[in-house]
Amino acid sequence: MNKIIDGKKISLERKEELIKKVNELKSKLALVVISVGSNEASKVYVHQKEKMALEIGYNFLNLHFDNILEDDLINEIDKLNKDKKITGIIVQLPLPVNLNKDRILNSINPLKDVDGLTNNNLIKLIKKEESLLPCTPKGIMTLFDYYNVDFIGKNVVIVGRSELVGLPLFHLLLNKNATVTLCHSKTKDLSHYTKEADILISAVGKKDLITRDMIKENSILIDVGINRYENKLYGDINSECIDISNLMTPVPGGVGPMTVISLMENVYLANSLQMRK
Amino acid sequence: MNKIIDGKKISLERKEELIKKVNELKSKLALVVISVGSNEASKVYVHQKEKMALEIGYNFLNLHFDNILEDDLINEIDKLNKDKKITGIIVQLPLPVNLNKDRILNSINPLKDVDGLTNNNLIKLIKKEESLLPCTPKGIMTLFDYYNVDFIGKNVVIVGRSELVGLPLFHLLLNKNATVTLCHSKTKDLSHYTKEADILISAVGKKDLITRDMIKENSILIDVGINRYENKLYGDINSECIDISNLMTPVPGGVGPMTVISLMENVYLANSLQMRK
Numbered sequence: 113m114n115k116i117i118d119g120k121k122i123s124l125e126r127k128e129e130l131i132k133k134v135n136e137l138k139s140k141l142a143l144v145v146i147s148v149g150s151n152e153a154s155k156v157y158v159h160q161k162e163k164m165a166l167e168i169g170y171n172f173l174n175l176h177f178d179n180i181l182e183d184d185l186i187n188e189i190d191k192l193n194k195d196k197k198i199t200g201i202i203v204q205l206p207l208p209v210n211l212n213k214d215r216i217l218n219s220i221n222p223l224k225d226v227d228g229l230t231n232n233n234l235i236k237l238i239k240k241e242e243s244l245l246p247c248t249p250k251g252i253m254t255l256f257d258y259y260n261v262d263f264i265g266k267n268v269v270i271v272g273r274s275e276l277v278g279l280p281l282f283h284l285l286l287n288k289n290a291t292v293t294l295c296h297s298k299t300k301d302l303s304h305y306t307k308e309a310d311i312l313i314s315a316v317g318k319k320d321l322i323t324r325d326m327i328k329e330n331s332i333l334i335d336v337g338i339n340r341y342e343n344k345l346y347g348d349i350n351s352e353c354i355d356i357s358n359l360m361t362p363v364p365g366g367v368g369p370m371t372v373i374s375l376m377e378n379v380y381l382a383n384s385l386q387m388r389k
Numbered sequence: 390m391n392k393i394i395d396g397k398k399i400s401l402e403r404k405e406e407l408i409k410k411v412n413e414l415k416s417k418l419a420l421v422v423i424s425v426g427s428n429e430a431s432k433v434y435v436h437q438k439e440k441m442a443l444e445i446g447y448n449f450l451n452l453h454f455d456n457i458l459e460d461d462l463i464n465e466i467d468k469l470n471k472d473k474k475i476t477g478i479i480v481q482l483p484l485p486v487n488l489n490k491d492r493i494l495n496s497i498n499p500l501k502d503v504d505g506l507t508n509n510n511l512i513k514l515i516k517k518e519e520s521l522l523p524c525t526p527k528g529i530m531t532l533f534d535y536y537n538v539d540f541i542g543k544n545v546v547i548v549g550r551s552e553l554v555g556l557p558l559f560h561l562l563l564n565k566n567a568t569v570t571l572c573h574s575k576t577k578d579l580s581h582y583t584k585e586a587d588i589l590i591s592a593v594g595k596k597d598l599i600t601r602d603m604i605k606e607n608s609i610l611i612d613v614g615i616n617r618y619e620n621k622l623y624g625d626i627n628s629e630c631i632d633i634s635n636l637m638t639p640v641p642g643g644v645g646p647m648t649v650i651s652l653m654e655n656v657y658l659a660n661s662l663q664m665r666k
Contacts, residue, residue, distance in 0.1 A: 214516075231508075231512045234512065234515075235508045235511065235512065238511075238556070239491075264575050264577075265575065265576070265577030266577075267581075273563060279515075286550060286571060286573075289573075289575040291570065291571070291572050291573070291575075291576040291577075291582065292570070292571055293568065293569070293570040293571075294563060294568070294569055294570075295568050296563075296566075296568070298541050298542065298566040298568075299542070299568040300541075300542030300543075300568070304544075304585075305568065308581075
C-alpha cells in the first residue's frame with residue numbers, strides 16, 4: 113500500500129463527482145467572496161477559488177472594497193444574505209485590523225456560511241448537528257473517510273489550537289469517539305504527546321516541528337502546515353517520517369487540495385440546506 | 390500542608406464575601422428556578438438552591454409546572470427575560486422527554502442564564518469573553534485560583550465529556566494554556582492517560598474508576614463524581630489516592646459545595662452584566 117495520501121488525486125475524484133451533481137441542479141449556484149484591502153496573498157487565494165468555482169459550474173463574484181466601514185460591510189453582507197441568487201458567502205481573511213472580524217463573520221447567514229466560521233455553525237459542529245464545516249477540518253475528515261479510519265480507542269494528538277483548524281478538529285474527532293489531546297505553543301515537551309499518537313495532526317506552520325524521533329510507528333500523520341523555505345513548500349512534519357508511518361499527507365498535495373474542494377462541496381451543501389429550510 | 394481541598398470551607402468563605410457584596414446593592418436580586426414534572430431528586434436540588442439563595446439575601450421563586458407545552462414554557466421564560474425584577478433564570482434538569490431541552494435552555498436571555506448553559510455563553514467561554522460559566526466548571530476554576538495553580542506546561546486529563554462539566558472545562562483549561570486530553574467512555578486504556586496527568590479531573594459517576602495505581606505522584610485530583618453506595622457517598626476517585634497526591638477534593642465536601650456557591654456568584658455577576666448593558 114502506498115503510504116502517501118494523495119490529496120490531489122482524491123480531491124480530483126471528488127471534483128468529478130461534484131461536477132456531476134451540480135450539473136443535475138435546475139439552477140446555477142453562486143459563490144461570493146468579499147475582500148477588503150490589498151493583501152497580495154489574498155488576491156492569489158481569491159483567484160484560486162474563482163478558477164475552481166467556475167470549473168465546478170458555479171457563478172462567482174468577487175466583491176472587493178479598497179476600504180469600507182464595518183457597518184457598511186455588514187449591510188452589504190445582509191443584502192447578500194437576502195439575495196436568493198447567492199448560495200454561499202465568504203469573507204476573505206485577513207481583514208484590515210480596524211474591522212471587527214468576529215462581528216462581520218457572524219453577520220453571514222449561517223446557511224450561506226460556506227467557510228463554516230459563524231458561531232452558529234461552530235455550535236452545531238460541537239453538538240453533532242448537520243452544519244457547514246470549516247473547510248480544512250472538513251477536508252481532513254474526508255481523507256479519514258476515504259481510508260475508513262476508525263477512531264474508537266485511538267489516541268489522537270492535534271498540535272495547534274486555531275479557530276480555523278485545531279479547535280473544530282478537536283470536536284469533530286471527539287464526536288467520532290477518539291481520545292483527543294490538544295497541544296499548542298505553550299505545551300511543554302511536545303514529543304511526550306506526539307510519540308503516543310495513533311493519529312497526529314499538525315497545524316502550526318513551523319518547518320520540521322515534528323521529526324522522525326517524535327512519532328509512533330505505524331501512525332497516521334496529517335500535515336496542515338505550509339512553510340516556504342528557499343522557494344520550496346514544506347509542512348510541519350519532516351518528510352522522513354514517512355518511513356515509519358502508516359499513512360502521511362505530503363506538503364504540497366495533501367491537505368491543501370482537500371481544503372479547496374471542501375469549500376466547493378460546502379456551496380453544494382449550503383444549497384441543499386437552504387432548500388430544506 | 391493539608392492535602393485535602395476543603396470545598397465546604399472555601400465555599401463558606403466565598404459565601405460570607407458574597408453576602409457582604411449583596412448587602413451593598415441598592416435593590417434585591419431574584420433567582421427563578423423553573424421546574425417541570427415530579428422528579429424527586431430535582432425537588433431536593435431546588436430546595437437546596439432556595440435555602441442558599443435566601444441565606445445570600447436574594448429573592449427566590451420556584452415556578453413549577455406539573456406539565457406544560459414547550460411553546461408555553463418558552464413564553465413563560467420570555468416573560469421572565471423581560472421582567473426587570475428577575476436577575477437569574479434556571480431551568481431545573483432533567484426536563485420531561487417530550488420537551489426540547491436545547492430549545493428551551495436557549496430561550497433564556499444569556500445575561501440571565503446563571504447556569505451558563507446557553508449556546509451564547511458557551512461561545513463566549515470558548516472565545517475567552519466574560520460570560521456566565523456553568524456552575525461546576527466555575528467552582529473548579531475557583532478552587533484552582535484558591536491554590537494558585539499554574540497551568541502552563543501542565544498535562545491535564547479530563548475524564549467525561551458532558552456539556553455540563555467535561556466540555557466547558559476542556560476549553561477553560563485550554564484557555565489557561567494547559568495541554569488538555571479529554572477521555573470518555575470510549576477511551577481505551579484510561580490509565581495510560583491518567584498516569585501522566587499533572588491535574589486529573591474525573592466527572593463520570595463510577596465509584597473507584599480511578600485507583601491509586603492509575604495516578605501520577607504529586608498530582609492534583611478533582612473528583613466530580615457522586616456515587617451512592619450502601620447509603621454513603623463516593624466520588625470517582627478512590628480515597629487512597631490522597632496518599633500520593635498533592636491536592637485532592639473529597640466527596641462529599643469537595644466540588645459539590647463549590648457548584649452551589651458558584652450559582653449564587655453567577656446571580657451577582659448576572660446583575661453586573663445587566664447593569665453594564
